[in-house]
Amino acid sequence: MSENQEEKGKKEKNAKPKKGGFKLILVMVVMGCLAPFGVPTLLVCMGLAPTLVALVTDTDENRSGLATIGYMNFAGVLPFLIDLWQNGQTMEAALAIVRQPFSWAIMLGAAGIGHLILYAVPPVIASVFLINQESRLRTLREGMQQLEAIWGPDVASTTSLDAVKSSRGG
Amino acid sequence: MAEENKTQQENWGSGLPLEGRFFLYPDKALPAFNAAGGVAYAARYKNDATQAFIGIISSGGVLPRIENVHAMRMIDSPSILRLCEGGVIHWPAQNANCYALVYEQPSAERHWKSFNETHPVMSEDTVNNAFIIPMIKALLEFQRTGLVHGAIRPTNIFWREGSMTPPQIGDGLSAPCGIGQPSLFETIERALCQPIARGEGNHVDDCYAFGMTLAFVILGSHPFQGMDDQAILRLKLDKGSFSATLGNRRLPPAHIELLRGLLSDDPRQRWTAEDLEQWMTGRRSTPKNSDAGRRASRHFSIAGKEYWQLRPLAAGMAENVAEAVKVIENGSLEKWITRSLGDDERAKGVAEVVDEINEKGKTASYQDQLVARVCIALDPVSPIRYRGLSVMPRGIATVLAEAMMTGQNLQVLSEILTSRFVTLWVNMQKDVKTDLVPLAQQLERMASYAEKTSFGSGLERVLYEMNTGAPCLSPLFKGDFVLSPKQILNSLERVAASGSRPSEPMDRHLAAFLVAREKRSESLFTAMGLGAPSLKRGLALLSLFGEMQNRYGPDKLPHLCAWLMPLVEPCLRRFLSKPLQDKVRRQAKEAVDQGSLSLLLKRVDDTARVVGDENDFLAARSMYRNIQKEMATIERNINNKNQVAREMGRPISASIASLLALILIAVTLWKTVWQGLMG
Structure with a gap:
């Protein structure tokens, strides 16, 4: 018995590093992907700061907050990365982009839109879902009443069939 | 002829039909022909009003001997009143159905209207030719058919002295054997019983009654003038029937021989119709004198009374149970039998009976049981005497029927049956023991029925098994006279339609009647007992009556169906679905309207x-x-709205954001590509 518990405990311990390992791998992949782009690109990628913040702060299991912000933030940073790459991926070009407030407005604004979506959409979705669920609840209640009307209160009980019959005098 | 008949019928007024053959006239009583079991009324053939008949209507106090009607109708003898019909008739005076027996009206009056009359003494030849020979022919006829008349006596013989018409023996079927027959005309052992407890006797009992009747005719007066029944019985016990009856009277030797043979107290020695026939053809024999039993050298006292013979002693002990128990338990009885009577065999029999009951241990009715058994051992041919009832084994049937009809306590009868007194009684008989074995077996079977309390058993079953012609005595059929299972459904339908019906169309009597008459399985009726689940009871009733309707009809029994509906309600409640239950109830009501019991059963008991x-x-x-x-x-x-929003809204937000981002990325890429292409 105790051996089983120990094994279980070991498995749980082994399972935890897997989650951290995934993050590490993800970071390494991102780093690996970014490596060919060089420092100027990384400089422009500072515009992905909201995504990095979300990466750290989003505790949701599905990482849907990270995804929402990350997709939008990336969509906002991508035009500047293309612009940098078209201009030879130099530090001057990168700095020119970084120095422009407009660039930051676009990059961070896009992430802000992601935030806005994350703030506004879930309540709407929840409301629509719950309206639907209330309707379903009414239908189920009617179904229960119908069953009770057909079979009597015994349909809700757990007494044996013979006991039900004898209680009805049958 | 037809016109004459029609005129005759009109003169007689309206009669009540019986079996489609006879009319009985309730306003034309014929008291001169009244019988032990009922009152006589005028009756006529339906198709011939010129011939006179009498109809005897059973009064309801006792059961007529219906089981013997068929045999009696087969008899066609000028010396026996001819029975023409027997059947159930609705009698307005009693506002009930009664059993009626229709006889040809005798041409003469009763030979003796009362026993106190005196008649001129006839010559030997006249008695022989005009009375004895026709009566012997009648007895031969009874012996041939196996019928016991049970009511041969001077007041039941229709005869005019000097006429060419032979004497005719009157009705013997309107009441059980023994009822209406003075104990004078009964053998000693039968006379020791209450009249209803005598039961159906044997042919030799009829011969004894004929012998006593003959004594009246020969002497022209009552041989025991001025004596009551008890005094006559004591005299018979003391001297024997023949000596007690004739004493020292001087009679022709042929008549003395005849009377000695007929009035023998030993049934084995008593003359039968065959012996009488031989006497008639001239063969003369001297019957043995089997009169009074052995006398002791010293008397035995019970309750201050002296007894010299076993038979009176047994009767005395049955009347003084407490004293009898003392003399049995202190052994003085056994000593007296051995020493004073010199009957070691009888003493041994008594000792065995006492040992047997002592082995069983003392019960509540120990004293009565002990005395009853010892009395059987002392005087085996006499009736079973238990707690004030003196009954012959065959008389149990009639006593039971009477007790049931009058609502008397059945405890004593039940104890007689369950104590197996009859088995002991049969075992104590000597020479005729083998003839009585079927009786013992029947009573053993009856005892087992009496011990059961379930529907279809009990004393009710015993009643119908032992009285094969008895009608169903169920209170349901009060005022009806149900003789056959075929009549039951029609009667129940009438009861159901009357409005004053009990809660159920079944009771112990009806169940027992059906088990006995239809030979149905007892298990079917076990489910109808009061302790059985109501579902099973309803279904058992419905299946039983449904099968009877299929077998006997009628096709429509709407009132009976309606009566059974509340009883099958548990069957409907078995359906758990209310709509299905309502549907089945509707279908059941349709079956009720159609009056079909089997359809009703099919509706409420569909297993599928x-x-x-x-x-x-x-x-x-x-x-x-x-x-x-x-x-x-x-x-x-x-x-938990927030949780729903988190769990469902955020992934959707991510999806929306991804879609939007894809669009933006696509636009950006398209723009870059477009610019590159343009220049």
């Missing part, structure tokens, strides 16, 4: 439907549980 309904119920219950679970989930979601 019941099983299907149960399966549907279980499926519904499962569905109900699933709904409950789903509702709980939904309610939890409603109460």
Whole structure:
């Protein structure tokens, strides 16, 4: 018995590093992907700061907050990365982009839109879902009443069939 | 002829039809022909009003001997009043159905209207030719058919002295044997019984009655003038029937021989019709004198009374139970039998009976049981004497019937049966023991029925098994006279239509009657007992009556169906689905309207439907549980809106954002590519 518990405990311990390992791998992949782009690109990628913040702060299991912000933030940073790459991926070009407030407005604004979506959409979705669920609840209640009307209160009980019959005098 | 008949019928007024052959006239009583079991009325043939008949209507106090009617109708002898018909008739005076017996009206009056009359003494030849020979022919006829008349006496013989018409023996079937027959005309052992407890006797008992009747005719007066029945019985016990009856009277030797043979107290020595026939043809024999039993050298006292013979002693002991127990237990009785009577065999029999009852241990009725058994051992041919009832084994049937009809206590009878007194009684008989074995077996069977308390058993079953012609005495058929199972459904339909019906069309009597007459399984009726589940009772009743309707009809019994409806209500409640229950109830009501019991049974006891309904119920219950679970989930979601928003809204937000981002990325890439292409 105790051996089983120990094994279980070991498995749980082994399972935890897997989650951290995934993050590490993800970071390494991102780093690996970014490596060919060089420092100027990384400089422009500072515009992905909201995504990095979300990466750290989003505790949701599905990482849907990270995804929402990350997709939008990336969509906002991508035009500047293309612009940098078209201009030879130099530090001057990168700095020119970084120095422009407009660039930051676009990059961070896009992430802000992601935030806005994350703030506004879930309540709407929840409301629509719950309206639907209330309707379903009414239908189920009617179904229960119908069953009770057909079979009597015994349909809700757990007494044996013979006991039900004898209680009805049958 | 037809015109004359029609005129005659009109003169007689309206009669009540019997079996479609006779008319009985309630306003034309014929008291001169009244019988032991009922009052006589004028009767006529339906098709010939010129011939006179008498109809005897059973009064209801006792049961007529219906089981013997068929045999009696087969008899066609000028010396026996001819029975023409027997059947049930609605009698307005009693406002009930009664049993009626129709006889040809005798041409003469009763030879003796009372026993106190005196008649001129006839010559030997006249008595022989005009009375004895026709009567012997009548007895031969009874012996041939195996019928015991049971009511041969001077007041039941229709005869005019000097006429060419032979004497005719009157009715013997309107009441059980022994009822209406003075104990004078009964053998000593039968005379020791209460009249109703004598039961059906044997042919030799009829011969004894003829012998006593003959003594009246020969002497022209009552041989025991001025003596009451008890005094006559004591005299017979003391001297024997023949000596007690004739004493020192001087009679022709042929008559003395005849009377000695007929009035013998030993049934084995008593003359039968065959012996009488031989006497008639001139053969003369001297019967043995089997009169009074052996006398002791010293008397034996019970309750201050002296006894010299066993038979009176047994009677005395039965009347003084407490004293009898003392003399049995202190052994003085056994000593007296051995020393004073010199009957070691009888003493041994008494000792065995006492040992047997002592082995069983003392019960509540120990003293009565002990005395009854010892009395049987002392005087085996006499009746069983128990707690004031003196009954011959065959008399149990008639006593039971009378007790049931009059609502008397049945405890004593039940104890007589269950104590197996009859088995002991038969075992104590000597020479005729083998003839009585079937009787012992029958009574053993009856004892086992009496011990059971279930429907279809008990004393009611004993009643119908032992009285094969008895009608059903169920209170349901009060005022009716149900003789056959074929009549039951019609009678029940009438009861149902009357409005004053009991809660159920079944009781112990009806169940026992059906078991006995239809030879039906007892198990069917066990389900009808009061302790049985109401569902089974209803179905058992319905299946029984349904089968009877199929077998005997009638096709429509709407009132009986309606009567059974509340009883089959548990069958309807068996259906768990209310709509199905309502549907079956509707169908059942349709069957009730059609008056078909079998259809009603089919509707309420459809096994496939019941099983299907149960399966549907279980499926519904499962569905109900699933709904409950789903509702709980939904309610939890409603109460945790934020969680729902998080769990459902955020992934959708991510999807929307990804879609938007894809569009933006696509636009950006398209723009870059476009610019590159343009220049």
